[in-house]
Amino acid sequence: MINIYKINNEKFKSIYFSVNFTISANEKEISENAVLASVLSKSCKKFKTQKDIEKYLYSLYGAEFEVNVEKYGDLYNVEFAIEGINKKFLPKNIDIIPDCLYFLNEIIYNQNITDNTFEANIVEREKEYILDKIRTKKDDKLRYSVLKMEELMCKNEPFGMYLYGNEDIVKDITAKELYKSYLKLLNNSCITVIVSGNLLGYENIEEIIKDIFRDKINSKVSYTNLLTNIDKSMDSKEIEEVFEEGDTTQSVLSLGLRVNNVAKEDFYALSLYNAILGSTPSSKLFQNFREKESLAYTVRSRYYRFKYIFVIYAGIEKENYSKAKDVIKKQIDDIKEKKVTNEEFNAAKESIIADLKEWDDSKVALSKMLLSNLLTYHYDGVTIDEMIEKMKKVTLEDVVNVANKIVLEKIFLLGGAANE
Amino acid sequence: MNKIEVSNCKELEEQTYKTILKNGLEVYICKKKGFKKKIGMFGTKYGSVINEFVDITRNKRIKVPDGIAHFLEHKLFEQEGANALDLFSKIGVSSNAYTTFDHTVYFFETMDKFNEGIELLIKLVKTPYFTDENVQKEQGIIAQEIKMYDDDPNFAVYFNALRAMYNTNPVRIDIAGTVESISHITKEYLYTCYNTFYSPQNMFIVVVGDVDVDLTINLIEKNIKLYEKDYDKNNKIDKIETFSQEEIKDIAKKEIEQKMDIYMPQLCIGYKLNIVTESEIVKRSLVCDIISDLYFSKITPFFEKEYEKGILSDVPTFGYEGTATFAHAILFASSTNIDKLKFDLCEYLEEIKQQDIDTEMFELIKKKKIGELIRRADNLNISYRRIIESSLNSFDIYEDVKILKDLNKEDIKQFLNLLDVSKQVISIIREK
Missing domain, CATH: 3.30.830.10 (Metalloenzyme, LuxS/M16 peptidase-like)
Structure with missing residues (x-):
C-alpha cells in the first residue's frame, strides 16, 4: 500500500x-x-x-x-x-x-x-x-x-x-x-x-x-x-530510589509514575491530569513547588502518550531533597482525593485545547501529529477538531478516575556535589 | 486618530504597521494572514547592562544591584500573589517574559483570546506590585535559575568570553546577577527601576498575527488609558539618563578556562570591536551570518577537512552582538580535541583575511539566505524579533531584507579585517 x-x-x-x-x-x-x-x-x-x-x-x-x-x-x-x-x-x-x-x-x-x-x-x-x-x-x-x-x-x-x-x-x-x-x-x-x-x-x-x-x-x-507499547514492565510494590553522583551546583530530581489498566480513550483524561499536575503555570507543581515553596525555578511533568508513564523533573538544592519529594507526593495525592479547584481544572483544559489548536500553525507539528495518530488509531481520520471536542467532554471525575490508576514507581536524584 | 505608517515587504508578502500613541508608546502590528496564533508583546528598552542612572522620581544618581532588570521582570509578571503565567494560563493563554542586555519583554500567545490577552498584558505591566515578602520568595526561585545556568556549559563558555573581553562594561555580568547580588534587591529598588524605565516613551508594544489593525490599536489605546490618568494631556517626555563606566579598548584577559562535569569541551573565540551606529548594527549581523556560511558551514573545505579528521562534528557558528555600549563577534564551536581545534581555528581566522572571496560561493550563500528569509516567515517568532530589533535601533522594519540584497564581497572583506588578534579572546570549558 x-x-x-x-x-x-x-x-x-x-x-x-x-x-x-x-x-x-x-x-x-x-x-x-x-x-x-x-x-x-x-x-x-x-x-x-x-x-x-x-x-x-x-x-x-x-x-x-x-x-x-x-x-x-x-x-x-x-x-x-x-x-x-x-x-x-x-x-x-x-x-x-x-x-x-x-x-x-x-x-x-x-x-x-x-x-x-x-x-x-x-x-x-x-x-x-x-x-x-x-x-x-x-x-x-x-x-x-x-x-x-x-x-x-x-x-x-x-x-x-x-x-x-x-x-x-x-x-x-x-x-x-x-x-x-x-x-x-x-x-x-x-x-x-x-x-x-x-x-x-x-x-x-x-x-x-x-x-x-x-x-x-x-x-x-x-x-x-506495529505495536507502540510492548510493556514488559513488572509491577513493583515498593518505590525505588536511585542516586547518581555529579559535580554540579544544582541537583536534579525526577520521579517516574505509571498508569495501570489504561484504556485507549483515557488519553484525554490523562493529558488533562498532566496539565493539572505539572505541565502549565497553573498546575499544582508550578503553584506549590515553585511559587509557594520556592523549591525550584524549573519544575514540570511530562506525559508519554504511547507508554502510559509520567516523568516529573525539577532542578533543586540538594539539601531540599526530602522536602521536595514530600511536596510532589502531596500534589499527586491531592488529585487522587479530588482536591482540584474548578479554576485549576478549567485552566488545565483551556491550556490543552490551546496547545491542540496551535499545532495548526506548524507544518512540522501537523506532520508529526498525523503520524502519531496513524500509529495509534491506524487510520488518518482523527482531526484536531475531533480531539478538541473529546477534550472538552472530559470531567473532573474522569481525571480523578485515571489519577487513581497512577502509581509512583521511581525516584532519581542527580548531582549537587559542587554545592556541598 | 493615530497616524499609521505601513512598511511593506514584497519578498515576504507581509506588512507591518506602526503608530506612536499620544503618550509616546510605540505600537507595531505585523499582519500574518491565515495564521491562528496571535502574539502580543509589551517591552521596555531596559535590560541588564543598565545599573547606574538618574532615579527619575528623586532626580538623584543611583547604582542598583546586578541582576535587577531580570528580577523586575520576574516580579512585574505577578499580581497580588498570583503569578502572571498562571493568570494567563487560566484564560487558556500561554505567556512568558525574558530579559536581555538591552531590553525586557513580556508576551503572550493565543489562538482566540487575543483581546483578553492584551487587556491582561497591559494591566500586569502597568500595575507593579512589590512587597518585602514576595521579593524574598523570588530570591529563592531566581537562585535556582542562576544555578541551572551555572551547570550549563554553553552558557558558561559564552559568559566567560564576555568576561575576558570586557573590563568594566556590565555586559560581563550574568543577566540574572549572582545569588549574592540579588540578595540586596529590595522592593524600593524595584519601584525605582520601574518608575524610571517603564515610562511609555521608553516602551513598545508588538502584535504579530491575523488581527484587524485599527481595532487592535484602539484596543491597546483604550487599555493603556485605564492606567494613565493624564494620557490625553501632552506629556512631557522625561529624558532617561544612564551611566556606564568607560570601557577601555583593550581586552581584560586573553584566555579563560573552566572545568565542568561534561564530556564535550566547548570553545568560544571572541573579538572585541569598535562600537558602530544603529544602521551598521543590522549590517554587521548580516555580514557575520554570511561569514558563518562562507567559512565555517558544511559547504566549506575547512569544515570538510576538520570533520574528516574527527575534530569537528557540528558546524561552528559565528555571530555579531552589539548595542550603543558594546560590540563584539563570537565564534562558537565544540570538539573532543579542543586544543587542536583552537589551533586550527586561530590559524584559519588569519588565513581567510588574505584569501579572495569566491564569487560563485558568495552568490550561492546569498541565494540560500534569501530562501531562509522567506521560509522563516512561516514562523511568527521571527517577525517579532525583527520588529524589536528595529525598534531598539530605530531603522526600517524590513531593512535586513534590503541590506542582504545589496551586500557585496567588499563588505565581508572589510569586516574580516576588523578581527584583530590583539582584541581576540579565547574561552574554553574542559571536562573535569
Missing part, C-alpha cells in the same frame, strides 16, 4: 515533505539505524560528500534537509525530511519542489554502495559522530535526568533505550552489517509519506511523488502490525 497524506494550508510559504520508515527495533537495531541515518544523510551516489549535498541544497534556496531518528513509544522511526519554498514566493517563480523530491529519492534509494557494502571510512566517521551523541547525553543535566527516568521506567523496552543506541554496540558495527540494516529498513518498514504546507500550484503533488519514487514507497507493513 502506498501511504501518501496531504495537509494543505495556503498561509504557509513552503512545503515540508516527510518520508517515514517505521519499525519495531531492539537495542542493536536502534544502534544500527542511528548510525545508518547518519551515513545516509552525508553521502549518496550523486552527491558524494556532505559538502556536495549542502551546496546543492543552497542552490535550492536553502532547502532544509534532515534525516531524523525518533521514537514513537516502542517504535523507531527514521524520517527523511526536506522543506522547500513554494514557487509562488521565489524570484521568477522558479520551481524547486520537484528537485527537492528527486534529491530525497537519491538520498534514500541511490546510495554509495559497492560490493554490497557502504564505504568503510564514511561508516567509521559516522560511528564516531553517533558515539559523541551518546557520550554527551549527560552534558545537559535536566535532559539527562528525564532520559534516565525513561530508562528506569522502561527497562528492556525499546522506549527505555537511548535514541542513538548503545555505545558498545555502535563501536562494533561494520560497513557490511550496516548495508544489511539498510536493506531491512527499506524493505521491512511501514512507510508513510506526508506532505504538509502550501500546496497552491501543486494540486497534483501525489502524482509527482509517485512518478519520482515509483513503487519503492509501497509499504509492505501495515500500521496494524
Whole structure:
C-alpha cells in the first residue's frame, strides 16, 4: 500500500515533505539505524560528500534537509525530511519542489554502495559522530535526568533505550552489517509519506511523488502490525530510589509514575491530569513547588502518550531533597482525593485545547501529529477538531478516575556535589 | 486618530504597521494572514547592562544591584500573589517574559483570546506590585535559575568570553546577577527601576498575527488609558539618563578556562570591536551570518577537512552582538580535541583575511539566505524579533531584507579585517 497524506494550508510559504520508515527495533537495531541515518544523510551516489549535498541544497534556496531518528513509544522511526519554498514566493517563480523530491529519492534509494557494502571510512566517521551523541547525553543535566527516568521506567523496552543506541554496540558495527540494516529498513518498514504546507500550484503533488519514487514507497507493513507499547514492565510494590553522583551546583530530581489498566480513550483524561499536575503555570507543581515553596525555578511533568508513564523533573538544592519529594507526593495525592479547584481544572483544559489548536500553525507539528495518530488509531481520520471536542467532554471525575490508576514507581536524584 | 505608517515587504508578502500613541508608546502590528496564533508583546528598552542612572522620581544618581532588570521582570509578571503565567494560563493563554542586555519583554500567545490577552498584558505591566515578602520568595526561585545556568556549559563558555573581553562594561555580568547580588534587591529598588524605565516613551508594544489593525490599536489605546490618568494631556517626555563606566579598548584577559562535569569541551573565540551606529548594527549581523556560511558551514573545505579528521562534528557558528555600549563577534564551536581545534581555528581566522572571496560561493550563500528569509516567515517568532530589533535601533522594519540584497564581497572583506588578534579572546570549558 502506498501511504501518501496531504495537509494543505495556503498561509504557509513552503512545503515540508516527510518520508517515514517505521519499525519495531531492539537495542542493536536502534544502534544500527542511528548510525545508518547518519551515513545516509552525508553521502549518496550523486552527491558524494556532505559538502556536495549542502551546496546543492543552497542552490535550492536553502532547502532544509534532515534525516531524523525518533521514537514513537516502542517504535523507531527514521524520517527523511526536506522543506522547500513554494514557487509562488521565489524570484521568477522558479520551481524547486520537484528537485527537492528527486534529491530525497537519491538520498534514500541511490546510495554509495559497492560490493554490497557502504564505504568503510564514511561508516567509521559516522560511528564516531553517533558515539559523541551518546557520550554527551549527560552534558545537559535536566535532559539527562528525564532520559534516565525513561530508562528506569522502561527497562528492556525499546522506549527505555537511548535514541542513538548503545555505545558498545555502535563501536562494533561494520560497513557490511550496516548495508544489511539498510536493506531491512527499506524493505521491512511501514512507510508513510506526508506532505504538509502550501500546496497552491501543486494540486497534483501525489502524482509527482509517485512518478519520482515509483513503487519503492509501497509499504509492505501495515500500521496494524506495529505495536507502540510492548510493556514488559513488572509491577513493583515498593518505590525505588536511585542516586547518581555529579559535580554540579544544582541537583536534579525526577520521579517516574505509571498508569495501570489504561484504556485507549483515557488519553484525554490523562493529558488533562498532566496539565493539572505539572505541565502549565497553573498546575499544582508550578503553584506549590515553585511559587509557594520556592523549591525550584524549573519544575514540570511530562506525559508519554504511547507508554502510559509520567516523568516529573525539577532542578533543586540538594539539601531540599526530602522536602521536595514530600511536596510532589502531596500534589499527586491531592488529585487522587479530588482536591482540584474548578479554576485549576478549567485552566488545565483551556491550556490543552490551546496547545491542540496551535499545532495548526506548524507544518512540522501537523506532520508529526498525523503520524502519531496513524500509529495509534491506524487510520488518518482523527482531526484536531475531533480531539478538541473529546477534550472538552472530559470531567473532573474522569481525571480523578485515571489519577487513581497512577502509581509512583521511581525516584532519581542527580548531582549537587559542587554545592556541598 | 493615530497616524499609521505601513512598511511593506514584497519578498515576504507581509506588512507591518506602526503608530506612536499620544503618550509616546510605540505600537507595531505585523499582519500574518491565515495564521491562528496571535502574539502580543509589551517591552521596555531596559535590560541588564543598565545599573547606574538618574532615579527619575528623586532626580538623584543611583547604582542598583546586578541582576535587577531580570528580577523586575520576574516580579512585574505577578499580581497580588498570583503569578502572571498562571493568570494567563487560566484564560487558556500561554505567556512568558525574558530579559536581555538591552531590553525586557513580556508576551503572550493565543489562538482566540487575543483581546483578553492584551487587556491582561497591559494591566500586569502597568500595575507593579512589590512587597518585602514576595521579593524574598523570588530570591529563592531566581537562585535556582542562576544555578541551572551555572551547570550549563554553553552558557558558561559564552559568559566567560564576555568576561575576558570586557573590563568594566556590565555586559560581563550574568543577566540574572549572582545569588549574592540579588540578595540586596529590595522592593524600593524595584519601584525605582520601574518608575524610571517603564515610562511609555521608553516602551513598545508588538502584535504579530491575523488581527484587524485599527481595532487592535484602539484596543491597546483604550487599555493603556485605564492606567494613565493624564494620557490625553501632552506629556512631557522625561529624558532617561544612564551611566556606564568607560570601557577601555583593550581586552581584560586573553584566555579563560573552566572545568565542568561534561564530556564535550566547548570553545568560544571572541573579538572585541569598535562600537558602530544603529544602521551598521543590522549590517554587521548580516555580514557575520554570511561569514558563518562562507567559512565555517558544511559547504566549506575547512569544515570538510576538520570533520574528516574527527575534530569537528557540528558546524561552528559565528555571530555579531552589539548595542550603543558594546560590540563584539563570537565564534562558537565544540570538539573532543579542543586544543587542536583552537589551533586550527586561530590559524584559519588569519588565513581567510588574505584569501579572495569566491564569487560563485558568495552568490550561492546569498541565494540560500534569501530562501531562509522567506521560509522563516512561516514562523511568527521571527517577525517579532525583527520588529524589536528595529525598534531598539530605530531603522526600517524590513531593512535586513534590503541590506542582504545589496551586500557585496567588499563588505565581508572589510569586516574580516576588523578581527584583530590583539582584541581576540579565547574561552574554553574542559571536562573535569
